[in-house]
Amino acid sequence: MSTLRIIAAFVRRDFLAEKSYRLAFALGALATVANLAVFYFIGKLFGGAMAPHLQPYGGSYFAYVFTAMAFFGYIGTGAGSYAGRLRLEQTQGTLEATLSTPLGTLPFLAALTAWNFLFATFELLIYALAGIFVFKLNFAGANWPAAAAVFALSAACFAALGILSSCFVVLFKRGNPLAWVLNNFEGLLGGVYFPVTVLPGWLLAVSGLLPVTYAVRAFQLAVQRGAGFGEIKTDLAALFLFNIILIPASVWLFSLSVRRARRNGTLGEY
Amino acid sequence: MRLEVKGLIKVFPAPVFSGGRPVRALAGADLEAGPGVTGLGGANGSGKTTLFRTLAGVLEPDGGTITLDGLPASSEKLRALAALCPANPRTFYFRLTAAENLRFFGALAGLAPAEAAARAVRLADRLGLAAADLERRFDRLSEGNMQKVSLIRAFSRRAPLLLLDEPFRGLDGLACRGLLDLTAETGTSATVIITTHNRELLYSAAPKTLRIENGRIEPGGPR
Numbered sequence: 001m002s003t004l005r006i007i008a009a010f011v012r013r014d015f016l017a018e019k020s021y022r023l024a025f026a027l028g029a030l031a032t033v034a035n036l037a038v039f040y041f042i043g044k045l046f047g048g049a050m051a052p053h054l055q056p057y058g059g060s061y062f063a064y065v066f067t068a069m070a071f072f073g074y075i076g077t078g079a080g081s082y083a084g085r086l087r088l089e090q091t092q093g094t095l096e097a098t099l100s101t102p103l104g105t106l107p108f109l110a111a112l113t114a115w116n117f118l119f120a121t122f123e124l125l126i127y128a129l130a131g132i133f134v135f136k137l138n139f140a141g142a143n144w145p146a147a148a149a150v151f152a153l154s155a156a157c158f159a160a161l162g163i164l165s166s167c168f169v170v171l172f173k174r175g176n177p178l179a180w181v182l183n184n185f186e187g188l189l190g191g192v193y194f195p196v197t198v199l200p201g202w203l204l205a206v207s208g209l210l211p212v213t214y215a216v217r218a219f220q221l222a223v224q225r226g227a228g229f230g231e232i233k234t235d236l237a238a239l240f241l242f243n244i245i246l247i248p249a250s251v252w253l254f255s256l257s258v259r260r261a262r263r264n265g266t267l268g269e270y
Numbered sequence: 271m272r273l274e275v276k277g278l279i280k281v282f283p284a285p286v287f288s289g290g291r292p293v294r295a296l297a298g299a300d301l302e303a304g305p306g307v308t309g310l311g312g313a314n315g316s317g318k319t320t321l322f323r324t325l326a327g328v329l330e331p332d333g334g335t336i337t338l339d340g341l342p343a344s345s346e347k348l349r350a351l352a353a354l355c356p357a358n359p360r361t362f363y364f365r366l367t368a369a370e371n372l373r374f375f376g377a378l379a380g381l382a383p384a385e386a387a388a389r390a391v392r393l394a395d396r397l398g399l400a401a402a403d404l405e406r407r408f409d410r411l412s413e414g415n416m417q418k419v420s421l422i423r424a425f426s427r428r429a430p431l432l433l434l435d436e437p438f439r440g441l442d443g444l445a446c447r448g449l450l451d452l453t454a455e456t457g458t459s460a461t462v463i464i465t466t467h468n469r470e471l472l473y474s475a476a477p478k479t480l481r482i483e484n485g486r487i488e489p490g491g492p493r
Contacts, residue, residue: 009377
């Protein structure tokens with residue numbers, strides 16, 4: 001059974017399901033634009049007030065938050081969508097049917113959120129076009145190979161966090177402490193809406209434990225200031241380390257969670 | 271394919287802090303079945319569905335052995351070799367058409383889209399499901415037609431072990447006749463185990479019948 005064929009089947013299924021909710025699709029796109037507009041006006045209001053903190057990134061507040069939101073919007077897909085998709089499968093009664101087939105854990109995990117990643121790519125494209133043509137941002141100085149490396153490492157790392165988070169859904173159905181942390185603290189402590197240097201020392205120390213901090217900083221430096229691999233090597237190494245630990249651990253724990261649910265007979269429960 | 275089950279045990283633990291007791295759904299069930307149709311009768315809660323879900327690899331057993339052609343069968347192997355038609359047909363994507371659902375589940379079982387579609391059309395005809403219903407969104411189908419789609423999903427896998435849990439539920443007379451024929455045909459090459467509370471249909475479908483009581487299988491048909 002080819003993994004690509006499985007991924008294609010999941011993408012087609014999710015596209016057809018999403019397409020059937022036309023209004024939600026349109027409202028989602030509108031929300032993205034409205035969100036951007038909020039930060040655009042915040043940037044205009046405060047002007048250069050945050051200049052010292054933004055200096056390392058060489059841009060305006062809007063350019064900073066725009067880049068971070070576009071980036072975080074994509075990599076955050078991995079963190080949030082695994083648990084969300086799995087929960088949806090549970091509540092509509094299809095999880096047990098899907099996992100009653102010869103489908104293995106790895107193809108299942110690769111396919112489960114493929115649609116979310118595809119849609120996030122589309123959103124990223126909209127962000128980029130809006131940034132260039134509507135908000136007149138200039139990305140001419142960006143170091144795209146370095147940005148792509150940060151992007152790939154970050155997406156994998158956040159997908160692993162998402163898989164870990166979905167283990168709670170498999171075992172406890174509702175009540176997901178990891179998703180709670182990801183939803184409530186990544187934005188605050190990870191430097192998505194402002195550079196983490198604004199944070200007090202003790203919070204700065206906590207932010208150093210989160211992969212998002214390294215991901216956002218490295219991406220900002222590569223895109224805003226054109227930083228190369230040498231300049232962001234510490235952040236890349238940190239992300240690499242997170243990946244080495246999180247990817248195998250998350251897949252193993254997910255298999256274990258499904259196995260436990262099969263043993264307890266709770267796989268089809270919600 | 272020869273299926274042998276010995277001393278199968280399945281216990282559902284009580285939820286933590288619930289104060290409840292574990293449920294012993296299978297208490298050492300023994301079963302032997304080869305190619306052909308075997309009927310399984312039993313009262314509500316006697317363990318039929320748990321047995322089927324364990325034989326399909328959906329549940330992991332807590333004890334006992336399952337062998338296929340003399341070789342131990344893990345849950346993973348059972349998922350590859352067994353097709354289950356569950357008692358409840360509401361295990362499909364409601365916003366997708368029946369055909370799209372069958373294409374999706376076909377892909378998970380290793381079927382190419384064209385093959386899945388061709389098998390769906392052939393089986394729909396046998397079960398009296400109109401072509402228009404195959405193209406209808408699943409949540410807009412009647413209960414009986416949902417059941418037919420569920421049967422098509424199971425039969426289209428052409429698995430060597432086919433488990434049909436209450437397959438006649440909601441079917442009209444013509445569809446019941448079609449299902450009896452289809453089951454008999456499938457039984458010429460595969461091991462089919464079927465359960466229903468309808469004694470007449472059970473005896474029509476299966477030349478050999480067993481009974482399950484309190485998680486144990488005994489010879490003879492339903493009481």
